[in-house]
Amino acid sequence: MLDPERFLKETYPFDRLPEEEIKRISSNLLVRYYSKGETIFTEGSPPLEFLYVIRKGAVVLKRDRQNVDYLHEGDSFGYISLLGNTTSSSTAVATEDTILFMIPKPIFLRLVKDYEDLRNFYTNKLVNRIRKEKTTIRIGFERLANLPVRKIKLSPPLFVEGEESLSEVILKMVREGLTFAFVRDGDAVGIITERDIIRKVLAEGHDPKQRKAKDIASFPLIEIDADALLFDALLLMAKHNIRRLAVRDRGKIVGVLEDRDIISYESKNLLFLIKDIGRAKSIEDLAYIYSLVFQVAVEYITEGADPELVGRYISEINDKIMQRVVFLTIKEMGAEPPTAFGILVLGSEGRKEQSLKTDQDNALIYEDRPMLDISAKKYFEEFSGRYTKNLLKIGFPPCPGGVMLSNPVWRKSLEEWIKQVDMWIENPKGQHTLNVSIFFDFRGVFGSQSLVEELREHVLKKVSDNPVFLAFLASQAARFRVPLGFFRGFVVEKSGEHKGEFDIKAGGVLPIVQGVRVLALEHKIRLTNTFERIRELSSEGVISERFSRDLEDAYKFLMGLRLRFQAQEIIKGKEPTNYINPQALSRAERSVLKDVFGIVEELQNLLRHRYQLRYFM
Template identity: 30%
Template sequence: MPLTSEQIARFLKSVHPYDSLPSEAQAELVTLFEPWEVERDFAVYDLGEQLPGLFIIYEGKIEVRDENDEVVSHLGLRNSFGERGLLRDGKAVTSARADEHSVLLMLPALHFNRLIENHATAKRFFDRARPARPKGNDLATSKVETFMAHPPFTCPSDADVQTVAGLMRDNRISSVCITDGDSLRGIVTTRDLTGKVLAEARPVATAIADVMTKDPITLSPSAIGSDVLHLMMERRIGHVPITKGDRLVGIVTQTDLTRFQAVSSAELVSRIAGAESAEDMATVTAEIPKLLVQLVAGGNRHEVVTRLITDIADTATRRLLTLAEAKLGPPPVPYLWLACGSQGRQEQTGVSDQDNCLMLDDAVTEAQMPYFAELAKFVSDGLDVCGYFYCPGDMMATNPRWCQPVKVWRDYFAGWINKPNPEAQMLASVMFDLRPIGGDESLFTGSQSDTLNAASRNSIFVAHMISNSLKHTPPLGLLRGFATIRSGEHRNTLDLKHNGVVPVVDLARIYALQGQLPEANTRARLEAAEEAGVLSTSGARDLMDAYDLIAETRLEHQVKLVRSGEKPDNFLAPTDLSDFERSHLRDAFVVVKTMQSAVGHGKGMLG
């Protein structure tokens, strides 16, 4: 079907980043894009070919395959493809074939390169590398929505003074916003009640509208901390309502500013270290969602955020071990408490259960085992109180199987390596992420290196581990490039944990196994794999960029939920993303799928 210039122009205005380009640039692009009409099974390009340019799907569907001829993506309307090869050496890193009769728009390579050189919006869109983010957690530059109180306490304008005063007393607040519906009409503070009611001896039945500050100065959620600070100092006020248009959405007080500056991982760690009970610790760990919001808003990278949050869990665990020993007495033999799972990898987010175990000195006797059973119960119960819920798979030190002398643990590892059945694969995956938390670390010395060495030399075990690592796949499908959950509570969402970060976690564990790398953290494993030559530089960089994007999307989703007053989870609706975000996330999943395919075909060493 021949396309007119008007049709191409209208189409480009519906596709990012072209929709945000200056009108003269859009007009020029209309003349540069070449329409391609292709039939079903037509090879748009093959692996390794010199790419003619960037492709956008105007109509139809395209199937993309990797170097192992595995399908990594099905693309539809408005999806683009070919940019990864163009951004490298101009050669295709995948193959593309028409699933059905399709119409494509092709921007020749020369003009594609000029596009990203001349327009920052286009460069940012096509550059999949993780952008630099500001460091720190500066109140002055943080958005108001990060630290405002939501929702604010309100009263209708026909309420009386006594009602408002009672609301302030009962909720220990210093102000109430006066509204009609969602619209802000005024604000009343304790200062107003003192100066305008008590000082003037007005009756408690006085209408609140008579003493409120009418039409108070407001800010929007997109304002930054310095806007609040300057406004408070200039107008000598201590409360600033936050509105979207005429609708009240929050409020910022001087207390909020102080609390924002006070909440830090170090401050939470300090409070936990001095806690006298699990209940005391729980009041501290309850602030983790707030810390998560603050850390992400401050521009911290995902591996920094998760490391700081994990530090809090580590401190809570060590404090509980100390309290357990104070209650039970000194341990009869040395022991070591270890974490596995996300805590072991230092990758905890706002949603975490507990995965742990105990290694005991080989001198332990049967008569001494009840001590460690009580210690394990005390600590695991305490962690549950703190919000680190019991492991659904019972991977905890309270399970006698995971509370054993070192010699038994060595037998476990040897057995899993020599007889890699499905259970052994799963357990080995968990145990390769072990990290000492509290106790005698010498009990673990040598165990990890010996296990890695033995495991990497057993080709059958490695093959089983690779097969196990491919069970979690990225959610690629036909709908906008995504395969969402089909039914149940989380229908039409993406599981950013099991289908997002877990596939990369599993790949990184395989690379660590192949290279006998001691790192447990996923990103550290990828960096070490590149340095050790287990992964090619290009493979490592692609996978790290993909992982960064997926992990940061997951954290930003959790932060959005916390800001809305909901519990953080891992289930993201693609409809909540912009075209720009969907495109980048889809490409990240394609990279992961490609790397899985390489590992599955025995090419993991080169990425």
């Protein structure tokens, strides 16, 4: 009835395997039943021994008690632990009665080594395991997987003799700043690590002066050639349950490859990028750097990077570029600003939730001046025109609605901004509504933060004291219609350029952004990022912990789909949009998307009830 052979033939990526391989897998896999609510494995468990494939049912993966992934029939999990040979990074729980096919680790490792389709599929996901603590961006692993080991900066080798005492070895390791040493014992070479010393000597109460290096070293040394691919090195680490490999070049040990060296390689590339921005001497330099940043962002997205982190990555780099543009623009003018000022970024940039379809949404605030002193107004008029043109040259397209500091509507003194905000709040209609939705996520990217925070303080007080305006904002979020029909089918465009597609921004992203924003403004939450706002709302008891997790998961899923489809359009040479085709999604993704839209509707119902929107709708 379960027929694993037929099932694997119809399930990606196993459907790419030769028939004889599928037969071999089918005859060696195990079948296990889990009842609803039963735990399959827990976060921090010893390295897993199986790849789990869902034959029937559903599984949720949790990390730090947060839901991080929902899996359905045909999905697989456990590969992170298998490929990285690490403890399990999450807890897996059956959310309904579930049947799992369990493929033994040796078979799985052989398959990813021998078959490129499986290797590409699973190594793209392995990047979850190789991160910095609180990592800011996932590593472009497919690129690294095909990189020769010699391209990675290696730790230098330290050799000691097997007859040396451990106390002498420890002293040498400390002097060199290393956590390991190679041990020579005749013709044999082994390795001794900091962990070996702690576990085999200190923990057992032995005196390091009385123990020889060869007594606790591991023989033989596990080695790899400098011309081997990084992917082969990682498989070797996984196979032997180690974190270091000796690297030989023309027969000589030239260094040590550690898993942290892989992290260092990619992170230094990003650091160099940021340093290049700071050193840029012209707008042309910045334009070149920005084109590289955009390419990297597309690569990260196609590799399945966390959409929250991608948004932050794009925004952080954009911030650095804008800061450098300010410096170059002032230098270009040949005159310093006559007073303190600040550059504000608005909308998704202000929230650090950038997509690949972006334009200039910015504003300028400057210190109040005496009424007859027009020097600041004149200076910032010229500055703003030059600044906007420079961003255009770099690759930031103009805002179709003119929300740019070159537009005098978006360039004011603090006092003028306060009056403007008061007018928007007291007269919420037409263009004022659009302006509010863009402006109220503002964030200072350059200059006087005191001006920015004084304006924010006024906005929060004015809005939180105005229940009618809050209800108006809530009504805007509740008006969006999720693209689901009465029978839970997707509602798509019937004709035109986007036939068969729907707008995921209007149908899912904006209702969450605007709904969360109004709750945050009511409670004077200063944060602008939607994820951070959701967490703070939960912390303050405005929404339940359960609903907070659901909202985060829903928003992350929507952002991920949006970024993925935009990246695909860019790769095809098309202009990215906010439209997606539900038929291009897997069955599991379509199922999750429907659940996500249900969470959006739950938020909208909360807003209708909380703000009594029957009077506004």
